[in-house]
Amino acid sequence: MSAQAPAAPGAPGAPAATGAASGFLPPSVALCTVGLAMASFMQVLDTTIANVSLPTIAGNLGASSQQATWVITSFAVSTAIALPLTGWLSRRFGERKLFVWATLAFVITSLLCGLAQSMGMLVLSRALQGFVAGPMYPITQSLLVSIYPREKRGQALALLAMITVVAPICGPILGGWITDNYSWEWIFLINVPLGIFAALVVGNQLKGRPEHIEKPKMDYVGLVTLVIGVGALQLVLDLGNDEDWFSSMKIVVLACVAVVTLTVFLIWELTDKDPIVDLKLFRHRNFRAGTLAMVVAYAAFFSVALLIPQWLQRDMGYTAIWAGLATAPIGILPVIMTPFVGKYASRFDMRMLATVAFIVLSMTSFLRSNFNLQVDYTHVAGVQLIMGIGVALFFMPVLQILLSDLDGREIAAGSGLATFLRTLGGSFAASLTTWLWARRTQVHHADLTEHISVYQPGMQDQMTAMGQGDLQHGAAVLNNMINHQASQMGFNDIFFLLGWIFLAIIAFLWLAKPPFGAGAGAAAGGGH
Numbered sequence: 130m131s132a133q134a135p136a137a138p139g140a141p142g143a144p145a146a147t148g149a150a151s152g153f154l155p156p157s158v159a160l161c162t163v164g165l166a167m168a169s170f171m172q173v174l175d176t177t178i179a180n181v182s183l184p185t186i187a188g189n190l191g192a193s194s195q196q197a198t199w200v201i202t203s204f205a206v207s208t209a210i211a212l213p214l215t216g217w218l219s220r221r222f223g224e225r226k227l228f229v230w231a232t233l234a235f236v237i238t239s240l241l242c243g244l245a246q247s248m249g250m251l252v253l254s255r256a257l258q259g260f261v262a263g264p265m266y267p268i269t270q271s272l273l274v275s276i277y278p279r280e281k282r283g284q285a286l287a288l289l290a291m292i293t294v295v296a297p298i299c300g301p302i303l304g305g306w307i308t309d310n311y312s313w314e315w316i317f318l319i320n321v322p323l324g325i326f327a328a329l330v331v332g333n334q335l336k337g338r339p340e341h342i343e344k345p346k347m348d349y350v351g352l353v354t355l356v357i358g359v360g361a362l363q364l365v366l367d368l369g370n371d372e373d374w375f376s377s378m379k380i381v382v383l384a385c386v387a388v389v390t391l392t393v394f395l396i397w398e399l400t401d402k403d404p405i406v407d408l409k410l411f412r413h414r415n416f417r418a419g420t421l422a423m424v425v426a427y428a429a430f431f432s433v434a435l436l437i438p439q440w441l442q443r444d445m446g447y448t449a450i451w452a453g454l455a456t457a458p459i460g461i462l463p464v465i466m467t468p469f470v471g472k473y474a475s476r477f478d479m480r481m482l483a484t485v486a487f488i489v490l491s492m493t494s495f496l497r498s499n500f501n502l503q504v505d506y507t508h509v510a511g512v513q514l515i516m517g518i519g520v521a522l523f524f525m526p527v528l529q530i531l532l533s534d535l536d537g538r539e540i541a542a543g544s545g546l547a548t549f550l551r552t553l554g555g556s557f558a559a560s561l562t563t564w565l566w567a568r569r570t571q572v573h574h575a576d577l578t579e580h581i582s583v584y585q586p587g588m589q590d591q592m593t594a595m596g597q598g599d600l601q602h603g604a605a606v607l608n609n610m611i612n613h614q615a616s617q618m619g620f621n622d623i624f625f626l627l628g629w630i631f632l633a634i635i636a637f638l639w640l641a642k643p644p645f646g647a648g649a650g651a652a653a654g655g656g657h
Contacts, residue, residue, distance in 0.1 A: 157334045158276050158277065160330055160334050161272070161276055161330070161331055161334045161335065162273070162276075162285070162288065163330065164326070164327040164328075164329075164330035164331040164334070165228075165269045165272055165273055165327070165331055166269075166288055166289075166292060167323055167326065167327045168228070168232050168235075168265055168269060168323075168324065168327035168328075168331070169265065169266055169269040169289060169292050169296075170292045170295075170296050171235070171320055171323050171324060171327070172235065172262045172265040172266055173266065173292060173293060173296035173297060174296045174297075174299060174300050174303070175204070175239075175258070175262065175300070175317075175320070176204070176205075176208075176296075176297060176300065177296075177297045177300030177301055177304070178300040178301070178303060178304040178316050179200055179201060179204075179255075179304060179316060179317075180201065180300065180301050180304065181301045181304050181305040181308070181449055182304050182305070182307075182308040182313045182316055183197040183198065183200060183201070184197070185308050185313050186200060186248075186251070186313050187248070189313065190245075190246075190247060190248045190251065191248075192248035196248050197248070198367075198371075199248075199252045199255075200248075200251060200252060200255050201367075202363075202364070202367045202368070203252045203253075203255045203256040203259065204255045204256065204258060204259035204262075205259065205363060205367060205552075205556065206256070206259070206359075206360050206363040206364060206367070207255075207256045207257070207258075207259035207260040207263070208259040208260070208262055208263045208552065209263075209359050209360075209363045209549060209552055209553060209556070210260065210263070210355065210356050210359050210360055210363075211259070211260045211261070211262070211263025211264060212263045212264070212267065212545050212546075212548050212549035212552060213355060213359075213405075213406040213545060213546055213549045214263070214264070214352075214355075214405060214406070214545070215227075215263065215264040215267045215268060215541055215542065215544070215545025215546075215548075216406065216407055216539075216541055216542020216543070216545050216546065217345060217348075217405045217406070217542075218264055219264070219268060219271070219541040219542070220341065220342075220343045220345055220538075220541075220542075221342075221343065221344065221345060222342070223340035223341070223342050224268055224271055224272055224275075224340065224541055225272075225331070225332065225335045225336075225338055225340060226340075227264055227268055228264075228265070228268045228269070228272060228328075228331055228332075229328045229331065229332040231261050231262070231263075231264050231265050231268065232265060232324050232327055232328040232331075233324065233325075233328050234257075234261035235258060235261050235262055235265065235320065235324050236320060236321050236324035236325055236328070238254055238255075238257045238258035238261060239258060239317045239318065239320035239321060239324065240317075240318065240321055241254040241257070241258075242254040242255055242258060242314075242317035243314040243315070243317040243318040243321075244314070263545075264545065266544075266548055267541060267544035267545035267547075267548050268541060268544075268545075269289065270286075270289055270528075270532075270540070270541075270544040270548075271540040271541040271544055272331070272335070273285040273286070273288070273289065274286070274532065274540055275537065275540075276335075280475065282529075283470075283471045283472070283474045283475050283525065283529060284468065284471035284472055285471070286471065286525045286528050286529055286532075287467045287468065287470050287471025287472075287474070287525040288467070288471065289524075289525075289528070290463075290467060290521075290523075290524030290525040290528060291463050291464060291467040291521075291524075293524055294459070294460060294463045294520050294521075294524065295460045295463065295464060297434065298434075298456065298457060298459065298460045299460075301438075301449075301453060302450075302453045302457065303316075304316045305449060305450065305453070307319070341538050345403045346402075346403045347405075348397075348398075348401055348403055348404055348405035350393075350397050350401075351394060351397055351398050351401065351404055351405040351406065352405050354390045354391070354393050354394035354397065355394055355405065355406065357386065357390045358386070358387050358389075358390035358391035358393075358394050359387075359391070359553075361383045361384075361386040361387035361390065362383075362387040362391065362553075363553075363556060364383050365380055365383045365384050365387060366556040366557060366559070366560045367556065367560070368380065368383075369560050369564070370560060370563050370564055370567075374564070395408070406542075406546065407539075407542050407546070408546075410535070410539060410542060410543050410546060413534040413535060413543075414534060414640070414641065414642060415530055415531060415533045415534040415641040415642065416531050416532075416534060416535060416543055416547075417640075418530065418531075418637055418638065418640040418641040419527055419528070419530035419531025419532070419533075419547075419641060420531050420546075420547045420550060421637045422483070422527050422530070422531075422634050422637040422638050423527050423528070423531060423547060423550075423551055424547075424550045424551050424553075424554040425554065425630065425633075425634050425637070426487070426490075426523060426527065426631070426634050427551045427554050427555055427558075428554035428555060428557060428558035429490070429558065429627050429630050429631055429634075430490070430520070430523075431554070431555040431558045431559065432558045432559075432561075432562040432623070432627060433494070433516070433624075433627065434456075435558070435559055435562055435563070436562060436566065436620065436623065436624075437452075437455075437456050437509075437513070438452045438453070438456055440616075440617075440620050441455055441456075441509070443616065444502065444613050444616050444617055444620070445502070445504075451506075454510075455506055455509045455510050455513065456513055457513075458510045458511075458513040458514040458517065459513040459514070459516050459517045459520060460517065461514060461517055462514065462517030462518055462520075462521055463517050463520050463521040465521075466517075466518070466521035466522075467521050467525070470482070470521055470522060470525055470526075471525060474525065474526060474529075478643065479526040479527075479529055479530050479641075479643075480526075480530070480638045480639055480641060482522050482526040483522065483523060483526040483527050483530070483635075483638050484635050484638060485519075485522055486518075486519040486520070486521075486522035486523035486526070487519065487523065487631045487632065487634050487635050487638075488519075488631075488632070488635075489515065489516070489518050489519030489522070490516060490519035490520075490523065490631040491627075491628045491629070491631035491632045492515075492628075493512050493515055493516040493519065494624045494625070494627040494628035494631060495624070495625065495628040496512050496515075497512060497620075497621070497624040498621045498622075498624040498625040498628060499621065500617070500620070500621065500624075501617060502613060502614065502617050527638070530638070530641045531543070531547055532544070533641075533643075533644065562623060565619075565622075565623060566616075566619050566620065566623055567619075568619075569618070569619030569622045569623065570612075570615045570616045570618075570619035571615075572619075573614070573615035573618040573619055574611060574612065574615035577611050577614060577615055578611060
């Protein structure tokens with residue numbers, strides 16, 4: 130392990146700085162923040178930017194719409210595999226080098242995506258892009274915590290929280306605009322200048338930063354079982370709905386592979402001397418409680434983000450652009466509030482801030498559970514705006530709780546593991562929510578049609594009137610009305626459930642114990 134030299138006053142990583150003490154960040158820390166934030170925003174943005182462009186991409190590359198979904202799936206699978214490796218990679222190469230190399234590799238793979246001439250080449254490039262993107266967010270988190278003085282770390286984590294919320298919202302809107310006005314290739318090519326700038330700025334500003342470099346043995350068993358197990362599990366979650374879950378032999382085989390290999394992985398990692406993923410991080414009380422709260426809350430939040438646009442377009446007749454405009458207000462208040470939350474949050478108990486957040490998120494879910502097919506744009510956007518209060522108060526406090534009892538060298542590994550589990554929670558939520566909505570829609574459709582019969586007095590006359598004199602057309606109109614009403618009732622059921630889930634998460638928060646300064650364990654453990 131390399132020796133750790135003291136950081137110069139005012140340099141990134143210094144415990145205190147004159148500028149920071151007077152309320153201003155030293156220029157080097159400010160530049161680092163811009164570079165780190167840009168890289169993180171770019172990486173999170175790419176999880177959703179291609180979603181609305183898939184039909185155009187499929188048409189241009191001569192592929193089917195089902196083949197085009199692998200542009201999303203390949204990125205998600207490879208990112209999920211890479212995330213838990215962040216801790217091992219940061220110990221092996223150092224956080225600065227890992228960030229710079231991962232960001233430059235992201236630039237190269239983005240260029241490959243933009244230059245792809247076939248669907249196979251694009252899917253392969255997206256898989257590579259997802260793998261190198263995996264460590265970027267957790268390493269950004271660790272670097273931000275390390276370069277800020279303790280009293281300002283809340284602001285750094287608040288910035289990351291804002292990026293986590295805003296970037297996925299901007300992705301489909303920006304992707305659709307670029308595809309409509311330029312070409313789909315530019316949704317990937319825009320990463321090239323941004324990534325180069327971020328890598329150069331952060332690499333230069335953190336040059337000479339003390340690093341803990343180790344040479345841990347390569348855990349081949351852990352690596353192979355991780356890749357196979359997580360890859361198979363992610364494929365089950367991504368393909369399950371399309372393949373009708375366990376009625377498909379493909380899903381059954383993938384699920385068996387995932388269960389067996391992940392069981393071997395867990396047993397091996399808990400007993401190996403040099404595990405590739407340090408599961409012993411869960412010995413920390415606050416990391417356990419915070420990660421559990423983050424995973425469940427993000428899964429519920431992801432369900433909201435998934436359902437609202439689909440419902441607006443499928444049942445309310447919104448176009449993709451108007452659906453985006455109706456959902457976008459959720460990002461307004463986090464942008465305004467997050468800097469203040471970061472600055473003043475340390476004056477409050479993080480558990481109390483997050484409790485307020487989950488009460489707001491629960492309230493907005495219950496409000497949506499009473500929506501009907503006549504609800505107007507103002508009400509939809511208004512509830513989204515109110516939900517932004519909960520989002521602004523949720524991510525940063527929970528993030529600070531889960532990092533609070535890790536020492537400096539554990540932050541990168543802990544952040545990577547928590548982000549992996551959060552991502553997996555989002556994948557579970559996407560699959561479960563889609564399945565549950567379809568299931569509840571079927572149940573309500575059966576209930577509604579049970580009470581309608583063409584033999585009821587006057588029913589045929591009403592159906593004929595609906596069809597403007599044509600009985601068959603009237604029956605089709607009635608069936609369409611029932612379909613939309615059943616879908617709306619299924620939508621309401623899910624949001625009623627989400628309201629209770631957000632309230633239940635509060636119990637997890639209060640399992641954590643103060644102090645909640647990010648990386649507070651470093652104070653006792655010797656720093657970063």
